[in-house]
Structure formats: C-alpha cells, structure tokens
Amino acid sequence: MSRILSNTDKTHIAKWVGEAQLISIFAHQSPDGDAVGSSLGLANALISMGKKVKVILPDALPVFYYFLQGAHDIVFFHENPDEVKNIIAQSDLRFYLDFNRIDRVGHELAKYLADYTGNSIMIDHHQQPDDVASVLFSDTTFTSTSEMIFQLLHQLDWMEHLNLPAMEAIYTGVVTDTGSFRFPVVTAGTHQMVAFMLERGLNHAKIHQEVYDTQNFNRLQLTGYALGQKLVYRPEKKLAYITLSQAELNRFHHQSGDTEGLVNQALSIGGVTMAVFLREAEEPGIVRCSFRSKGDHDVNVFARQNWNGGGHKNAAGGKFHGTLEQAIELLENLTA
Numbered sequence: 642m643s644r645i646l647s648n649t650d651k652t653h654i655a656k657w658v659g660e661a662q663l664i665s666i667f668a669h670q671s672p673d674g675d676a677v678g679s680s681l682g683l684a685n686a687l688i689s690m691g692k693k694v695k696v697i698l699p700d701a702l703p704v705f706y707y708f709l710q711g712a713h714d715i716v717f718f719h720e721n722p723d724e725v726k727n728i729i730a731q732s733d734l735r736f737y738l739d740f741n742r743i744d745r746v747g748h749e750l751a752k753y754l755a756d757y758t759g760n761s762i763m764i765d766h767h768q769q770p771d772d773v774a775s776v777l778f779s780d781t782t783f784t785s786t787s788e789m790i791f792q793l794l795h796q797l798d799w800m801e802h803l804n805l806p807a808m809e810a811i812y813t814g815v816v817t818d819t820g821s822f823r824f825p826v827v828t829a830g831t832h833q834m835v836a837f838m839l840e841r842g843l844n845h846a847k848i849h850q851e852v853y854d855t856q857n858f859n860r861l862q863l864t865g866y867a868l869g870q871k872l873v874y875r876p877e878k879k880l881a882y883i884t885l886s887q888a889e890l891n892r893f894h895h896q897s898g899d900t901e902g903l904v905n906q907a908l909s910i911g912g913v914t915m916a917v918f919l920r921e922a923e924e925p926g927i928v929r930c931s932f933r934s935k936g937d938h939d940v941n942v943f944a945r946q947n948w949n950g951g952g953h954k955n956a957a958g959g960k961f962h963g964t965l966e967q968a969i970e971l972l973e974n975l976t977a
C-alpha cells in the first residue's frame with residue numbers, strides 16, 4: 642500500500658499507455674459516483690493525450706451522472722455483452738478502477754476479464770485488493786479512486802491533460818465518496834487537490850447542483866416513503882434500517898441511483914452507530930445491501946463476514962442470496 646507509485650510502476654504505465662492503440666477502463670457493478678468519476682476522469686485525460694479509450698460498466702449509471710463528458714459513450718455489459726467482448730479482445734491495456742476483486746464487475750464479465758492476457762492496471766482504495774493486475778496502485782488512505790486518478794496524472798507528469806471534463810469527473814467522484822468532504826478520510830491533500838482544480842477553472846457549485854439538485858418527483862416521493870414508512874429504528878441496538886422490495890421500487894418508477902444516500906439518512910439519527918439498506922435486486926433471489934457506520938463500528942468486517950461483500954470501515958456493501966425477508970431476519974439475528 643503506497644500513496645506514491647514506484648519508479649518501476651511509473652515506467653510501465655507510461656510505456657503501456659504510450660504504446661496502446663485501444664485502452665479499456667472498467668469499474669464495478671452498480672456504479673457509484675467514484676466508479677463513474679474515476680473512469681471518466683481517466684478517460685478524458687487519456688483522450689486529451691490522443692488515445693482511443695472505451696469505458697465499460699457492468700450495468701446502468703445513475704441518471705444524474707450523465708452530465709459528465711463521455712458518459713453517453715460508456716458501453717454497458719448488461720446491454721451489449723458482445724460489443725464488450727470485442728473491446729476486451731481488441732484493447733491492449735486495461736484499467737480496473739474502484740474495485741479490489743475481479744468479481745465486483747459481476748460474474749459474467751469477470752470471466753471474460755480473467756481469460757484475457759495482456760497488461761492491466763488496478764487503481765483502488767479498498768482494503769485487501771486481489772493480485773490480478775500487472776500493476777497495482779492501491780491505498781486505503783485516499784478518499785476515492787478519483788483522487789488517485791488525480792495522483793496518477795500528477796505523478797506521471799500528465800497534468801497538462803487534466804482538462805475541465807477530467808476535473809469535473811474527478812471532483813464528482815471525490816464529492817460523492819466523501820459525503821461532500823465530511824468523512825474522516827478527507828485530508829489537507831484532498832482540499833489542496835480541489836484548490837488546484839478550482840484555480841484551473843473547475844466550477845464546484847455546478848457539480849453539486851447536477852449531482853444533488855436534479856432529482857425527479859418520483860425519486861423524492863420514494864425517499865419520503867422509505868423514510869416515512871419503511872425506516873426501522875432499534876435504539877437498543879443503535880441500529881436503523883430501511884428495506885425496499887422490487888414492487889415498492891416499481892411503484893415509484895425507480896431508476897438507477899434513486900436510492901443512493903438513503904442509508905446515510907438512516908445513519909443520521911443521533912445514537913445510531915450502524916445503518917443498513919436492503920434492496921431486493923432485479924435478479925430474483927438477490928438482495929443488495931448497503932452498510933454505513935459511525936466511529937469504530939466496522940461495517941467492512943460485518944459485510945465481509947456475513948453479506949458476501951466488503952468496502953471500508955464506515956461504508957460497505959454486499960449481496961445476500963435469498964429473499965428480502967430472510968435478509969431482514971439475518972440482520973436482526975446478527976445484531977441481537
């Protein structure tokens with residue numbers, strides 16, 4: 642784990658990027674602001690270097706990230722698996738961003754990536770990354786993979802390619818992964834990076850407005866329903882949780898990203914140290930789980946041990962195999 646790339650790694654990255662005809666960039670399933678921001682931040686910088694780049698995501702992007710330059714060119718594996726296979730076959734360098742285990746892109750896509758030989762670079766800030774890439778840039782002290790993309794450009798002397806589209810994407814990833822600069826992981830270095838980008842012309846207010854103030858009516862109604870009728874508060878356990886079924890999501894014409902931030906609302910109750918959001922997935926028999934905590938309460942361990950997931954100490958996720966009712970029962974039992 643290091644915040645600084647070794648000279649050997651820098652030499653490899655510069656050589657591979659220099660020689661590549663087609664570079665592909667992959668991020669994790671259910672892409673969040675950091676997955677999208679780091680991917681498009683890097684893509685826009687590489688495009689500025691004259692490179693041909695394809696960003697591939699396993700599944701849909703929250704609608705409020707479509708303002709970022711390049712979002713409309715993203716290829717989605719769940720929509721175009723054949724195109725993705727072609728891109729994988731043709732690309733001579735891959736970046737793996739914002740995930741630490743290859744199956745975070747989903748089992749199907751993971752199979753294609755595992756079969757591919759060729760150079761790959763993993764950039765990630767989660768704990769215990771797998772050894773699956775030719776170069777690994779991993780450090781949990783970074784706020785976000787997006788901040789690491791800024792560092793990559795800085796350390797490789799590529800700052801001239803940090804153009805406005807790249808800065809907007811990186812800032813989006815940093816803002817969303819830090820809860821708007823509030824989590825303990827934020828450092829003076831994070832703010833220095835932002836100051837640098839502001840001096841270069843980044844409009845931070847525009848990004849906040851795009852990400853947080855473009856909700857549609859249905860989404861706000863869904864939030865109201867979730868908080869008003871589905872929030873379960875267990876003060877004796879210092880726990881609060883929200884569960885939503887597919888039927889409930891459909892009632893509010895749910896779109897990808899609509900439930901982002903709900904779990905943080907549950908955590909905002911005074912005295913609550915862990916908040917959980919359980920959402921029935923579209924695939925039958927799967928429940929998607931989000932965990933948030935305060936202080937020393939470690940949800941990374943909780944997610945790894947019980948929910949086929951992981952993440953960070955205060956923010957983690959996972960995937961439960963079974964019904965929503967069974968997931969709720971497990972949660973109640975584990976916190977009993």
Ligand code: 5GP
Nearest residue numbers: 931932949950951952953956957958959960
């Ligand atoms: P979220 O609750 O926003 O989906 O995820 C919170 C954090 O946990 C993120 O850092 C995310 O990368 C990580 N995470 C979410 N789902 C999973 C999962 O299924 N497996 C692992 N290892 N990490 C996850």
Ligand code: MN
Nearest residue numbers: 675739785786
């Ligand atoms: Mn991240």
